[in-house]
Amino acid sequence: MEYIDYYKTLNIEQDCPQAKIKQAYRQLARKYHPDINKDPGAEEKFKEIGEAYEVLNDPEKRAAYDKFGHNWQQGQDFTPPSDWDAGFEFSGSGMGRAEQAGFSDFFSELFGSRQFNQGQNQSFSMQGEDHHAHIVITLAEAWHGAKRTFTLTKPEINTQGQFVNKQHTITVTIPKGITAGHKIRLKGQGMSGHGKGKHGDLYLEISFQENPLYSSIKRDILITLPITPWEAALGGKIACPTLGGTVNLDIPTNSQSGHKLRLKGRGLCSTSHSGDQIVTLKIVIPRAITDEEKEVYRTMAKIMPMDPRQNMKG
Amino acid sequence: MKEEHSNLYTSILIDENTNWTLQEFSDFCSQSTDMILEMIDEGLIVPFGSSPAQWRFGLREIQRAQTAYRLICDLHVNLAGAALALDLLEELEELRQKSHH
Numbered sequence: 001m002e003y004i005d006y007y008k009t010l011n012i013e014q015d016c017p018q019a020k021i022k023q024a025y026r027q028l029a030r031k032y033h034p035d036i037n038k039d040p041g042a043e044e045k046f047k048e049i050g051e052a053y054e055v056l057n058d059p060e061k062r063a064a065y066d067k068f069g070h071n072w073q074q075g076q077d078f079t080p081p082s083d084w085d086a087g088f089e090f091s092g093s094g095m096g097r098a099e100q101a102g103f104s105d106f107f108s109e110l111f112g113s114r115q116f117n118q119g120q121n122q123s124f125s126m127q128g129e130d131h132h133a134h135i136v137i138t139l140a141e142a143w144h145g146a147k148r149t150f151t152l153t154k155p156e157i158n159t160q161g162q163f164v165n166k167q168h169t170i171t172v173t174i175p176k177g178i179t180a181g182h183k184i185r186l187k188g189q190g191m192s193g194h195g196k197g198k199h200g201d202l203y204l205e206i207s208f209q210e211n212p213l214y215s216s217i218k219r220d221i222l223i224t225l226p227i228t229p230w231e232a233a234l235g236g237k238i239a240c241p242t243l244g245g246t247v248n249l250d251i252p253t254n255s256q257s258g259h260k261l262r263l264k265g266r267g268l269c270s271t272s273h274s275g276d277q278i279v280t281l282k283i284v285i286p287r288a289i290t291d292e293e294k295e296v297y298r299t300m301a302k303i304m305p306m307d308p309r310q311n312m313k314g
Numbered sequence: 315m316k317e318e319h320s321n322l323y324t325s326i327l328i329d330e331n332t333n334w335t336l337q338e339f340s341d342f343c344s345q346s347t348d349m350i351l352e353m354i355d356e357g358l359i360v361p362f363g364s365s366p367a368q369w370r371f372g373l374r375e376i377q378r379a380q381t382a383y384r385l386i387c388d389l390h391v392n393l394a395g396a397a398l399a400l401d402l403l404e405e406l407e408e409l410r411q412k413s414h415h
Contacts, residue, residue, distance in 0.1 A: 026389070026390070029388060029389055030389055033384075033385070033388055033389060035381045035384055035385060035403070036399070036403065046388075050388075130344065172325060173325065175327050178327065178329070179329070181373070181377060182327065182328060182329045182373070183327075183328040183376075184325045184326070184327055184328070185325060185326040185327075185328060186325050187325075187326070203328075217411055270329065272330075272331055273329075273330055273331075
């Protein structure tokens with residue numbers, strides 16, 4: 001397994017006083033919390049910070065970890081000596097099973113099994129915890145509805161009482177008209193229960209893959225449609241792409257860049273709710289290169305003089 | 315709430331039609347009803363309906379309650395701090411969407 005430099009993760013020195021560790025953790029936790037930081041790597045970073053804090057904030061674990069010495073590099077291949085934890089007492093932390101799920105193999109190997117071994121023979125029943133996962137689908141899948149297969153990583157407890165990450169594959173029906181933020185609940189697919197306790201549920205939260213043409217706000221689909229100056233001035237029907245195929249869009253005469261047109265019912269529609277497609281017009285001006293082309297612009301200036309900055313004069 | 319069937323599992327869609335009672339909502343969020351009542355007092359979630367028996371909780375309440383709970387556990391903020399963070403995060407998201415278009 002790979003060595004993890006927990007001091008580096010929390011961006012602190014190895015002789016950092018115990019009191020400063022919490023401070024370092026809190027600052028990084030606020031920065032990388034996945035509800036606050038929407039970068040794709042934030043969730044992973046947040047887990048790493050949590051794992052580092054779990055070890056370094058506990059003086060017993062920190063002392064045992066420090067025993068490996070400080071010459072190890074992040075990512076270096078590492079096997080702990082068989083007697084590495086001799087002489088250390090572990091009281092177990094306040095962290096629950098769910099929090100420790102998703103920690104690295106390095107953590108599980110060194111500290112993971114300690115508290116789970118406690119009380120394993122006791123007879124009690126408890127419902128398994130619910131699991132939450134994000135799944136990314138395309139806008140087209142949301143528009144039409146689809147059946148998709150996802151591979152998810154699920155923490156499970158092995159026979160030694162340790163957490164291991166196991167991959168499992170699920171096939172899910174994506175209902176037509178689902179939108180970002182909606183959730184799909186899969187009954188009994190969360191953490192297994194204790195004793196006679198039921199399995200928890202698995203919640204899949206939907207987010208959309210980026211699309212070069214479209215974006216979405218709730219059920220509305222947004223698109224920017226480039227048009228020529230003569231289409232904008234004279235109006236008329238032009239072809240406009242939608243997730244359900246191309247439609248003819250009526251451009252009103254004298255349209256301007258930034259004007260918005262609404263295609264009713266062309267957004268993400270479920271059986272009970274409908275969304276629209278909102279088309280923002282963007283006038284693209286042809287370049288004048290030849291003399292003839294330049295003459296067209298000069299003629300326009302002569303025939304229809306205008307001052308678009310008239311309201312800006314101080 | 316609407317039943318959907320996949321070829322492997324029974325799934326339930328949680329969308330704008332979700333309309334839960336206080337008990338259903340607290341079961342879903344794995345929170346005590348006391349905690350939910352505190353969130354309501356703080357204005358963090360606002361159910362439809364005039365009295366607890368008539369209260370109904372929708373998708374926005376689910377999202378806000380779950381995010382607030384994660385912020386409280388992970389960042390050790392109190393309810394008022396979580397409510398403030400949620401409002402600012404929502405405003406930030408609106409601004410991001412506007413600047414995108």
